[in-house]
Amino acid sequence: MIRKIIKLCLRNRGVTELLKKCYDEVRAETYTSAIPEAAPIQCRISAFQGQRLNLLVPALSIQHVFGGISTALDFFSHLSDGIENVRIVLTDQQDFTHGDNPAFENWKIGNLEDQDFSGRWIIPAGNRYGKTLSVGKNDRFVATAWWTAISAGAIQAWQLSAYHLTSPPKFVYLIQDFEPCFYPWSSRYALAESTYHQTDNIIAVFNTGVLKQFFDDEGYSFASYYTFEPKLNQCLLSARPKALTQTREQRVLVYGRPGVARNAFEVIVMGLRLWVSRHPVSAWSFVSAGEPHAPVDLSHGKKLIPLGKLSLEEYAMELGRCRIGISLMISPHPSYPPLEMAAFGMQVITNCYKSKNLSLLSSCIHSIKSVSPDEIASSIERLTKNPGSTKSDTFKIEQDLSICFLDNANFAGMRIPILKQIFS
Ligand code: TRH
Numbered sequence: 001m002i003r004k005i006i007k008l009c010l011r012n013r014g015v016t017e018l019l020k021k022c023y024d025e026v027r028a029e030t031y032t033s034a035i036p037e038a039a040p041i042q043c044r045i046s047a048f049q050g051q052r053l054n055l056l057v058p059a060l061s062i063q064h065v066f067g068g069i070s071t072a073l074d075f076f077s078h079l080s081d082g083i084e085n086v087r088i089v090l091t092d093q094q095d096f097t098h099g100d101n102p103a104f105e106n107w108k109i110g111n112l113e114d115q116d117f118s119g120r121w122i123i124p125a126g127n128r129y130g131k132t133l134s135v136g137k138n139d140r141f142v143a144t145a146w147w148t149a150i151s152a153g154a155i156q157a158w159q160l161s162a163y164h165l166t167s168p169p170k171f172v173y174l175i176q177d178f179e180p181c182f183y184p185w186s187s188r189y190a191l192a193e194s195t196y197h198q199t200d201n202i203i204a205v206f207n208t209g210v211l212k213q214f215f216d217d218e219g220y221s222f223a224s225y226y227t228f229e230p231k232l233n234q235c236l237l238s239a240r241p242k243a244l245t246q247t248r249e250q251r252v253l254v255y256g257r258p259g260v261a262r263n264a265f266e267v268i269v270m271g272l273r274l275w276v277s278r279h280p281v282s283a284w285s286f287v288s289a290g291e292p293h294a295p296v297d298l299s300h301g302k303k304l305i306p307l308g309k310l311s312l313e314e315y316a317m318e319l320g321r322c323r324i325g326i327s328l329m330i331s332p333h334p335s336y337p338p339l340e341m342a343a344f345g346m347q348v349i350t351n352c353y354k355s356k357n358l359s360l361l362s363s364c365i366h367s368i369k370s371v372s373p374d375e376i377a378s379s380i381e382r383l384t385k386n387p388g389s390t391k392s393d394t395f396k397i398e399q400d401l402s403i404c405f406l407d408n409a410n411f412a413g414m415r416i417p418i419l420k421q422i423f424s
Helices: 002-011 013-030 067-079 146-162 187-194 209-217 234-243 265-278 312-321 336-343 373-385 394-406 415-423
Strands: 043-045 052-057 085-090 120-124 133-135 139-143 171-175 202-207 224-228 249-256 285-290 296-299 302-308 322-326 347-351 365-368
Touching: 043 146, 052 067, 052 146, 067 139, 067 171, 067 415, 133 146, 139 146, 146 171, 146 187, 171 415, 202 209, 202 415, 209 224, 224 415, 234 312, 234 336, 249 265, 249 302, 249 312, 249 336, 265 296, 265 302, 265 322, 265 373, 285 312, 312 322, 312 336, 322 336, 322 373, 336 347, 347 373, 365 373
Parallel strands: 043 133, 052 085, 052 139, 085 120, 139 171, 171 202, 202 224, 249 285, 249 322, 285 302, 322 347, 347 365
Antiparallel strands: 296 302
């Protein structure tokens, strides 16, 4: 069909002009002046007097839960431990059922318009136009992404005025990446960056010291902050012993998310193609996990086979089966997959970014300094020549990664001080 249209256009200038006009008109009509995710959450007075902790998170359905949301939920579950009244407000999701994430089957699902009840509630707020959230004097908020921080700031200002408080309540801001860089220079870039200013009434919680270091180096300052180091997902930790009984294959696992720009899928594919062109005959196979995509031709009969988003159990089995992993993250945050691959004894290719250098954490991690197809192909070259043992040296991995990744104490010590700060 597209080929037919192109042929028609090439033959007939008038058609080209007509199509161009249509295109410009459609574009003009679809230009938007709104950033929907940053639409304010309007509040209404609540008679609810008790202390209540609220998590503002974009989504909760299992297909949206990767490292970022999973960590936010884990952090919130630690912070809210022992607190009777808790809400999870879904800022981007319009509907939620227990089937969307069975881990929350004991929570009640409400609506923005509902009156207040005690207990644990999930409130989808993706469709909030003309609706209000009931907010009491003692509601406190945890933001988890830049647009949720904008909402938390607006709610804070509303509480100050609606309840005639003498100072604004503080909110917790879980910072898991330098989010302006998720966009080109743009409104979203500017809005995301704006959340790192005027931080007097914010308690920042940084996912990793290396990310905090990046903020310091860039000149941002937070009056009150905490940092924690990532830990291995509980489900992966449980699946690890069984996964490590497998014999490793000549198989490369790519963290493949073509839809997430910072995972640099295209460069990985270019690197794989380059390596295959240098080794047209080999026994290595290539799989990609993270997001569904079409199989990618690597030439010489090799393909990058997509496995899609695996369940954590299936992902664990791949981690125990493949020898080499490639997982890029063009940001100051380490991201979880390179650490997970190393924790399962794979040889991992990832990238440095400013002061981030994961090679310092484990001898299994090989961080490339410049992200180019040649660097990737050369790293694969080195690792295929010396791919390590077919069994994982569990003791060595544990020694390498225990401090940062395999222990469970990452939120210890911050719960009580944070609760004191926000509820004082
Ligand atoms: O949420 P993420 O996309 O990434 C973010 C980024 O690093 C972000 O910038 C940072 O803010 C935040 O994490 C902390 O998730 P990430 O790090 O890519 O981790 C992916 C998780 O998804 C990993 O813990 C395991 C899981 N996973 C699956 O469930 N199935 C799969 O098939 C794969 C490959 C991973």
